[in-house]
C-alpha cells in the first residue's frame with residue numbers, strides 16, 4: 001500500500017481490494033464526487049473502467065449500492081468476479097429461483113451486501129421498491145444509461161421509469177454511466193433520468209490503439225478471410241454481419257477455411273448462444289461471427305480485431321462495436337468492408353420500417369454521418385471523435401493517415417453520372433445507370449432503347465467499380481438518393497442541380513484497389 005493510500009480511502013480500496021496501483025483518467029474524481037453524495041453522469045468509452053466508478057463509492061458509503069443493468073446474462077459473472085476479490089455482491093433477476101431471490105433480498109435488508117445488481121424491470125416491481133424502502137441504500141448506479149434514449153440503438157422502455165428513483169429516494173446519490181452518447185443523447189439521458197444537476201464526466205473517446213480501416217467491398221467473405229489470415233492468424237476477433245443468415249453462412253465459410261469461427265445471433269437458442277459466448281471468452285483465438293446482438297458488456301481484453309462485413313447504422317454503433325477490440329491497450333484493428341449495396345440496403349431498411357417520420361429522419365441523418373465517415377478524405381479518427389464533440393488532429397493510425405487517398409476534381413464524372421440518371425428519367429437503379437454510362441448493351445438497355453441516349457457510353461473509360469465508388473460518394477454528398485418506393489431507382493436531389501450546371505466543383509476520392517496494411521508501432 002502506498003503512503004498516500006492511507007489518507008485516501010478510495011485509493012486504499014482500489015489497491016487493497018482490486019489490486020490496481022492507481023486510478024485511470026477521471027475515475028478518482030468520479031469516485032470522490034459520488035462517495036460524497038453527488039450525482040454524476042459518466043461518459044466513458046467501453047473498457048475505460050466505468051465499474052469502479054460506482055463499485056468503490058458503494059463500498060465507501062453506508063448501505064448497499066444498487067446497480068441497475070439490462071445485462072442479465074452478465075450479472076452472475078460480475079458478482080463472481082467481485083466475490084473473488086472479497087466484495088459482497090449479489091443480483092436480483094428473472095433467471096434465479098424464488099429461494100435465491102429471497103436470500104438476496106434478506107441480505108439487502110440486513111445490510112450484508114456492498115452491491116446488488118438488479119434488472120430494471122425487476123427494480124420497478126412494488127416488491128423490490130418496498131425492499132429498497134426498508135434498506136439502507138448507498139447509491140444507485142444506472143449502467144448502460146443510453147438505453148433510456150428512444151433515439152439510441154438499445155432503447156429499453158423500462159429505463160424511462162427509472163426517474164422514479166429520484167422521486168422516491170431523493171437523498172440517495174445516483175450515477176448514470178454509458179459508453180455511447182452523442183451530445184443530444186447525453187442531454188436526453190440527463191433530462192429523462194432527472195440528472196440535470198448531476199456533474200458530467202466526459203472522458204476522451206479516443207482509442208489510440210485501434211487502427212481504423214474501411215475498404216471497398218468486393219467479395220466480403222473472401223476479403224475478411226484474407227484479412228484474418230494476413231493480419232490476425234490465431235487471434236481472437238469479432239466479425240459483425242447484418243443478418244442472422246449471413247452470420248451463419250460466414251461462420252460456416254470461415255470454419256471451412258480453417259478458422260476457429262463460431263456464430264452468434266438472437267435467433268439461435270439460448271443454450272447454443274451462451275455456450276458460444278462462453279467459449280469466446282475463455283478460449284484463445286476464437287472468431288465470433290455475430291449480429292450486433294453480441295457484445296454488449298462483453299469484457300474480453302485481447303480481442304485483436306473487429307471486422308464489419310456490413311455497414312453499421314450509425315457512428316455510435318460503429319464506435320461501440322469497434323470499441324470491443326483492444327481493451328488491453330495493445331494494437332487492434334477495426335476493419336470494415338463497405339460498398340454501394342450497403343447504402344442501398346440501409347436506406348431501404350429505414351424507408352420500409354414502421355417508424356414515424358421523425359424517427360426515420362433521425363435514422364437517415366445517422367446513416368449519412370456513417371457514410372461521411374466511410375467516404376471521408378480526412379483522418380477517420382478526427383471524423384469519429386468530431387462526431388462525439390471531441391476535436392483532435394490527424395492520428396497516424398488509420399487507413400487515411402497511413403495511405404492518404406488521392407482526391408481529384410471529379411466534377412466531370414459527377415456530371416456524367418447525374419445526367420445519366422436524369423436521362424433515364426430517374427426510374428432505374430444503380431446497375432442499369434452504370435451500364436448506360438459504360439455503354440454496355442444489356443438486354444434491359446436495348447429494351448428501353450437507352451443505347452440511343454446521348455449519355456450512352458459517355459463514361460466508358462471508367463470501370464464499373466469506379467462508377468460505383470462515384471455513385472456512393474454522390475449519395476454521401478447528397479446529390480442522389482435511392483428511392484425504395486420505386487424499386488431502388490436513383491433520383492436527383494436539389495443539391496444535384498448546381499453540379500449539373502457546372503456551378504459547383506466536386507472533390508472525389510480516387511478509387512483505389514485495397515492496399516495491404518503495414519504493421520508498425522502504434523503512436524503513443
Ligand code: ADP
Nearest residue numbers: 020022023024045046047048049050051052299
Ligand atoms: P467499462 O465498464 O468502462 O467498459 P470496466 O469497468 O469493465 O470498463 O473496466 C475495463 C477493464 O479495465 C477491467 O478489466 C478493469 O478491471 C480494468 N480497470 C479498470 N480500472 C482500472 C484501473 N484504475 N487500473 C487498472 N485496470 C483497471
Ligand code: ZN
Nearest residue numbers: 379395398401
Ligand atoms: Zn487518422
